[in-house]
Amino acid sequence: MHSTLTRSQLVRWHIAICAIFLASGLSISTWASRVPAIRESLGIENSGVGLLLLGMGVASIIGLSIAPAVMARIGARRGMLVALLLVGIGLMIIGFGADSLQLFAVALVGLALFGFGNGAVDVMMNVEGAALEKATGRTIMPLLHAFFSFGTVIGAGLGFVAVSLGIPVIAHCVAMGVVIIVVAFVSVANVPRAEVAMDAPADEERAHWRERLSVSLQAWREPRTYTLGVIMLGMAFAEGSANDWLPSAVVYGHGAPEEAGPAVLAVFSVAMTVGRIAGGPVVDRLGRVLVLRVLAGTAAAGLLLFILAPYGPLVFVGAALWGLGASLGFPIGMSAAADDPAKAASRVAAAATIGYVAFLCGPPILGWIGDHIGLLNTLLIVVGLIVASGLFSGAAKPLVVAEKAEAEPARRDVAGRN
Numbered sequence: 001m002h003s004t005l006t007r008s009q010l011v012r013w014h015i016a017i018c019a020i021f022l023a024s025g026l027s028i029s030t031w032a033s034r035v036p037a038i039r040e041s042l043g044i045e046n047s048g049v050g051l052l053l054l055g056m057g058v059a060s061i062i063g064l065s066i067a068p069a070v071m072a073r074i075g076a077r078r079g080m081l082v083a084l085l086l087v088g089i090g091l092m093i094i095g096f097g098a099d100s101l102q103l104f105a106v107a108l109v110g111l112a113l114f115g116f117g118n119g120a121v122d123v124m125m126n127v128e129g130a131a132l133e134k135a136t137g138r139t140i141m142p143l144l145h146a147f148f149s150f151g152t153v154i155g156a157g158l159g160f161v162a163v164s165l166g167i168p169v170i171a172h173c174v175a176m177g178v179v180i181i182v183v184a185f186v187s188v189a190n191v192p193r194a195e196v197a198m199d200a201p202a203d204e205e206r207a208h209w210r211e212r213l214s215v216s217l218q219a220w221r222e223p224r225t226y227t228l229g230v231i232m233l234g235m236a237f238a239e240g241s242a243n244d245w246l247p248s249a250v251v252y253g254h255g256a257p258e259e260a261g262p263a264v265l266a267v268f269s270v271a272m273t274v275g276r277i278a279g280g281p282v283v284d285r286l287g288r289v290l291v292l293r294v295l296a297g298t299a300a301a302g303l304l305l306f307i308l309a310p311y312g313p314l315v316f317v318g319a320a321l322w323g324l325g326a327s328l329g330f331p332i333g334m335s336a337a338a339d340d341p342a343k344a345a346s347r348v349a350a351a352a353t354i355g356y357v358a359f360l361c362g363p364p365i366l367g368w369i370g371d372h373i374g375l376l377n378t379l380l381i382v383v384g385l386i387v388a389s390g391l392f393s394g395a396a397k398p399l400v401v402a403e404k405a406e407a408e409p410a411r412r413d414v415a416g417r418n
Helices: 007-033 035-042 046-100 104-136 141-165 169-188 205-221 223-253 260-286 288-308 313-325 329-337 341-373 375-391 399-417
Strands: none
Touching: 007 035, 007 046, 007 104, 007 141, 007 169, 007 223, 007 260, 035 046, 035 104, 035 169, 035 223, 046 104, 046 169, 046 223, 046 341, 104 141, 104 329, 104 341, 141 169, 141 260, 141 329, 223 260, 223 288, 223 313, 223 329, 223 341, 223 375, 260 288, 260 313, 260 329, 288 313, 288 329, 288 375, 329 341, 341 375
């Protein structure tokens, strides 16, 4: 692949995938930063917000589930375009439903489109990231996820400005929806039409999509998929719960003013972005397993500080540690899933599905529990999941090293018999 694309094409491909990651993060934090306002406009409680999140989560699971089939049928290039269009349109409908019409059902429809598009594009952009790593021969997944976090930082910052200036939810959501649609068209135009980019040749799309889909499903029969899934489960809960509940936890849990919610979310997002920008060299130097264990401890400590400290500077410190600790779990999981180039696409898709199911479906569950025990107490569940993620971090050991370790006892046994 590297020989069939020029350096300029590879650079444009890299920038395009970074922009798609950024657009996804921007959309998520745009929604998250206006949750308190949407809640007030619709006149609902935590359980009502949880129901909205459940609708988004179910739609996202559907998007996650059909993403491999979409890639096999029309390729990731066109699939990402359609998915991002749905994200932008869904965000606009959320604004209309929650603000102008103040109809729960319309907002739910918008969140369903929003969730479906984000679920599908999340798998596709991670598969594209793995393909780009293979094409360039460099570890870039943490940087790609840094752009997702950078998108959340921009979204949280714009959310803070919008709340502070009293900008209506509808104006905010429509503007961001237009931005995402523009980014979709510009970015996808720079993704190459090639098999390594998961875009099947036109004359083979119809003949082989079932075979390609069958290959993508093989990863679900491998135990390593599920051990990596535990790592990604905990870290996805850590990230997803922050994106959807951190502003509400600050406002309704700590009793802070509304504008404090986006501000603390911005601190979390900045810390996560910094961790992902610096993550590649750190992982190369210290190894995946050690980095995951240290960061799991950091995330757990930060979240506990956020929960237990009264509103003030310590809450911001806790959010920063929480974001830093959760920064590399998902990208390291993606890189680990792509260790074997021959099976990278199917393994990345499977691992991404596990992570995003937790990322998208965990928050609604937390919302329902939060109505009974409070949001801050509910976040203690996330602490436990982060600890489990750290305990299973050995699954991220590079596949070649793991295979050698497994083969060594057999070699000693054969030598002993001889």
